[in-house]
Amino acid sequence: MPLTTVAEHKTERLEVLAADGTLDASVAPRISKEKLLELFTVMTRIRVFDERAIKLQRQGRLGTYPQILGQEATQVVPALCLEPKDWLVPTYRGQGAYFARGMKLRYSLLYWGGDDRGVKFPEGNNDLMFAIPVGSHMTQAMGLAWGEKLRGTKNVSICWIGDGASSKGDFHEALTFAGVHKLGMIMFIENNQWAISLGREAQCAAETLAQKAHGYGAYGIQVDGNDALAVYKAVCEAVARGRAGEGPTVIEAITYRMGHHTTADDATRYRSNEEVAEWKAKDPLERFRKYLLKDGILDQNALDRIQKEAEEYVAEEIKEYEAFSKPNPLDMFANNFATAPWPLIEQRAELEEILREKQSRNEIPELPPAEGRFP
């Protein structure tokens, strides 16, 4: 018997804006001027924030911080394609996504400043607390989409992951379920070319990560992740597919981690300056700015104003961050259970006693009152 072809797959790539900001009208998304301004303003603010956060870390005013420089489009744009009741499931490198959904930047600073009060999503949003163990959120995002389906809503979930995370078994399990149950889950791969010191080619021998979708009966597409409009179009279409009950989408957004992995990393140990320079020329914000100017959507004055407002906005958030009182250590006992069992009650009392001892010996200053609910 001759061999027959039982399945054929192709994987496409979407680009809308050329490097010089020229728009390809044949593939451009439908988007209002207000939305364009929103995307651009939020991207600008998160760029300014990122630069300030790095400085704060250097000055010892912040702990380890994961930079998002160069990933403003892949962070901000997907979040702005959603409704508040869609599930936002970012990674640890997700401060841009959270900000786009309305979380105040001061809370990202608090978290990376080592303060447990640093998680405060806006009321009414379906935002998930991110996971530090890489990839462990993928199956949760699938479960969220499943829950929405069972409840009969049209809400979708969008799960950011890195190129590194796509190697985890969780990726396979999440998409297997999502495909079988036709769930409105979007696996948004922020392929920034690096997983700490490992390049993209060290993670997977396939030409693209988008084509992995085919293995699960999902739709897959690659987009230029430094092209805000391509990201916008791909995510909006994936959301529509999810709402229509057509199942999961895998989006591989090609971008670049311009900074070190985190402030604790030294990327010069494993990658060349030439490579970084090459990607700098593809900067997502710069390209967006060129497009807005070119098409007369904004003039230079308006751009300058957006930049200046971003700087003021971020400065205010940093001020608010630094105005937070020191955390009271007793608050670590709050919110571990709905009702605290005896070991926690005893141990909290012991810590209270220890704090009093230390205070009586002038080893620690007066502490602000505990805030958290206990027991």
Next chain:
Amino acid sequence: MAIKNLLQGINEGLRQAMEADERVVLLGEDIGKNGGVFRVTDGLQKLFGPSRVVDTPLAELGIAGAAVGLSLTGMKPVAEIQFSGFTPPILDQVICHFGRMRNRTGGRSSLPLVVRAPQGGLIHAPEHHSEAPEAYFCHTTGIKVVMPSTPEDAKGLIIAAIEDPDPVIYFEPKRLYRTVKGEVPEEKYATPLGKCRIAREGSDCTIVSWGAMVHTSLKAAEELEKSGVSVEIVDLRTLTPLDIDGVLASVRKTGRAVVAHEAPNTGSWAAEVSSLIHERAFDALKAPVQRVGSWDIRQPLFKTEHYYIPDAHRVVRGVNKTLSRVKAA
């Protein structure tokens, strides 16, 4: 003898084990070109090449399963899990296969593999970078669990772990990596597994400890000395199999014991040590054994972490409890 830090001790041990036996291969995330996120494997890929010091894709369970397969072919894999906080995914291989292969095959197959992982907190790291999960592993049969607290032991124990015919989990107390220095013999040597070490001699109370908490306990002992209390410190070095004779000898001498460690007390390795002391040296005890561990809650972020992991003050309180019990009685 050269003065080295704990990290250099491990690095030198790995290098000498690889020089001595070409079946030894290292695998893990970012261990090659980058030399590991803490630089424990720094320079080794240059020396031994990328097929013996292997950067793997980001998949912990894959790394653990690969180590099983590699060791069954006669290789001696030393896998790194980047932080002990990311060991939960490997428990599938550890619990279901590491410790069972020898027994299930009637002794025909064994897994001479090592898994290394940085352990413990207080380095201002983000969430999940500061855990002390040793009890999960100690509870698992068929594997050994090791944790050094000095550069000399760091080298000798990693060599012993690699030479051991059974699976060994080797935890590296990361806050000691560069803070603890000491003499490290130049030659290749193995520090026997299953043997504890007296880190300080004393007569009133024994503190049993391991990893970085040995050093916190040493500080506590100095404080207690000021009030005339003489403390002996037992550094376990190997958690399983436990050096029960070594522990009991010290407890029989002092009549009191505190177990000081970084994990929450409930279901901890300290619980096992305390239980064994009560079972086997009850007659010698002047007071019940005390455990000094972290609280039974999620580990907080670094701004309050030092109130979660015991400091010397909390170890002193633990010792004082064993002393005051006697007066009350």
